[in-house]
Amino acid sequence: ALMTGEQYIESMRKKNLQVYMFGKKVPCPADDPILRPSMNSVRMTYDLAQQPEYQDLMTAISPYTGERVNRFTHIHQSTTDLMNKVKMQRLCGQKTASCFQRCVGMDAFNAVFSTTYDTDKKYGTKYHENFMKFLKRVQMEDLTVDGAMTDPKGDRGLAPHAQADPDLYLHVVERRPDGIVVRGAKAHQTGFINSHEVIVMPTISMGEDDKDYAVCFSCSTDAEGIFMIVGRQSCDTRKMEGAPMDTGNPEFGGTEALVIFDNVFIPNENIYLNGEYEFAGVLVERFAGYHRQSYGGCKVGVGDVLIGAAAVAADYNGCPKASHIKDKIIEMQHLNETLYACGIACSALGTKTESGNYLIDLLLANVCKQNVTRFPYEIVRLAEDIAGGLMVTAPSEKDLRDPKIGPYIDKYLRGVNNVSTENRLKILRLIENLSLGTAAVGYRTESMHGAGSPQAQRIMISRQGNLRMKKALAKAIAHIEE
Numbered sequence: 405a406l407m408t409g410e411q412y413i414e415s416m417r418k419k420n421l422q423v424y425m426f427g428k429k430v431p432c433p434a435d436d437p438i439l440r441p442s443m444n445s446v447r448m449t450y451d452l453a454q455q456p457e458y459q460d461l462m463t464a465i466s467p468y469t470g471e472r473v474n475r476f477t478h479i480h481q482s483t484t485d486l487m488n489k490v491k492m493q494r495l496c497g498q499k500t501a502s503c504f505q506r507c508v509g510m511d512a513f514n515a516v517f518s519t520t521y522d523t524d525k526k527y528g529t530k531y532h533e534n535f536m537k538f539l540k541r542v543q544m545e546d547l548t549v550d551g552a553m554t555d556p557k558g559d560r561g562l563a564p565h566a567q568a569d570p571d572l573y574l575h576v577v578e579r580r581p582d583g584i585v586v587r588g589a590k591a592h593q594t595g596f597i598n599s600h601e602v603i604v605m606p607t608i609s610m611g612e613d614d615k616d617y618a619v620c621f622s623c624s625t626d627a628e629g630i631f632m633i634v635g636r637q638s639c640d641t642r643k644m645e646g647a648p649m650d651t652g653n654p655e656f657g658g659t660e661a662l663v664i665f666d667n668v669f670i671p672n673e674n675i676y677l678n679g680e681y682e683f684a685g686v687l688v689e690r691f692a693g694y695h696r697q698s699y700g701g702c703k704v705g706v707g708d709v710l711i712g713a714a715a716v717a718a719d720y721n722g723c724p725k726a727s728h729i730k731d732k733i734i735e736m737q738h739l740n741e742t743l744y745a746c747g748i749a750c751s752a753l754g755t756k757t758e759s760g761n762y763l764i765d766l767l768l769a770n771v772c773k774q775n776v777t778r779f780p781y782e783i784v785r786l787a788e789d790i791a792g793g794l795m796v797t798a799p800s801e802k803d804l805r806d807p808k809i810g811p812y813i814d815k816y817l818r819g820v821n822n823v824s825t826e827n828r829l830k831i832l833r834l835i836e837n838l839s840l841g842t843a844a845v846g847y848r849t850e851s852m853h854g855a856g857s858p859q860a861q862r863i864m865i866s867r868q869g870n871l872r873m874k875k876a877l878a879k880a881i882a883h884i885e886e
């Protein structure tokens with residue numbers, strides 16, 4: 405059954421997560437002021453699914469359980485499903501203005517679904533059956549699952565097996581009759597701390613020498629041997645100061661962690677790839693494709709909030725009618741909708757895989773993500789232009805509330821007279837949050853490197869672009885015979 409947001413929070417409280425931050429173990433991540441906003445963002449994926457008006461977008465009927473499931477656990481059955489996924493992500497971005505984290509699991513489900521099918525077909529393995537058992541439990545219990553791909557990677561010039569330290573890519577260190585023992589780490593793990601389970605996947609294509617690294621499995625996020633080290637975000641400790649206004653987004657946020665797998669035992673039934681190295685690259689390509697599609701939804705939703713914030717700042721500054729301001733806001737919208745167009749386009753041109761689910765158009769998904777490495781930066785630049793310097797020089801909430809100096813702030817930092825200084829500072833703090841505060845992790849640098857750095861998309865574009873066909877077209881038009 406679908407969980408409510410409250411039930412989700414309670415279910416996470418029951419987990420025994422080994423989370424470390426600022427040199428200490430976090431007793432309860434759900435109650436930690438730095439981490440709680442990121443849990444609220446995941447919670448939104450549950451809360452929205454409860455609302456009748458969003459039911460079509462946030463939920464779907466699973467053909468495997470016959471029941472209504474959260475779309476974040478769904479296997480795409482059509483191009484409409486693929487488009488609904490992007491629309492859902494835009495909605496969640498609009499409601500949180502941050503990373504709501506649950507997409508990596510959804511993208512992993514769909515990549516593992518088809519890849520296990522293909523692997524079984526070639527090797528007679530039972531990976532697809534194993535995965536389906538896991539998936540049905542995820543759907544029935546409405547779990548949040550992290551998708552863990554990125555290894556620390558050490559020397560980028562060396563293959564996994566050739567690293568000075570063999571653990572720089574996660575690998576199998578022991579094979580037992582009942583399962584495997586794995587060791588390694590996964591970096592930049594969005595949402596791991598707020599997930600019930602994790603699907604671990606390889607991070608690059610692999611050769612025969614990397615056999616032990618070609619491994620895919622799921623386990624609980626509190627399995628023995630797993631621990632998480634929280635990554636810092638710019639301005640993160642503002643959340644501990646008791647001045648919510650200064651955070652810019654007091655309720656929502658994202659989170660990333662370095663996750664260590666220190667000899668974790670994985671039973672056979674939770675293994676979805678184990679040594680069939682030529683399928684490592686297939687899995688990576690599909691997962692990356694789905695996640696590059698994802699950014700054409702989530703980043704657009706966050707962009708909607710930033711564009712709205714810039715327009716409100718212009719109102720409060722008293723210059724919403726200046727032609728250059730109007731033009732800059734049009735440009736922001738043009739860039740944002742271009743990203744959305746790419747997300748929708750790669751979905752609309754998706755195709756059915758042999759396993760039965762739908763895969764996005766890989767060329768267009770990579771073009772989508774390549775644009776995401778650029779446009780949010782320009783949108784942020786325009787927002788900063790419109791907002792003015794006060795977004796980075798405004799005094800703290802505590803000064804605003806101070807009986808002696810507060811009235812000076814209220815008097816001198818007012819824009820249009822009928823808007824309170826407090827409201828003006830609130831909107832500027834939100835722009836600061838998205839441009840260079842905690843949310844910039846998700847909106848800027850993650851737009852650059854998340855779902856693969858820009859060069860990874862360029863490699864795919866060169867592979868999928870069919871340049872040979874284009875040369876032939878030109879030769880035909882020019883009447884060239886060779």
Ligand code: SF4
Pocket residue numbers: 502503504505506507508594698699702703846850854
């Ligand atoms: Fe989802 Fe976007 Fe966060 Fe990735 S960055 S998990 S697609 S919200």
Ligand code: FE
Pocket residue numbers: 594850854855
């Ligand atoms: Fe991401």
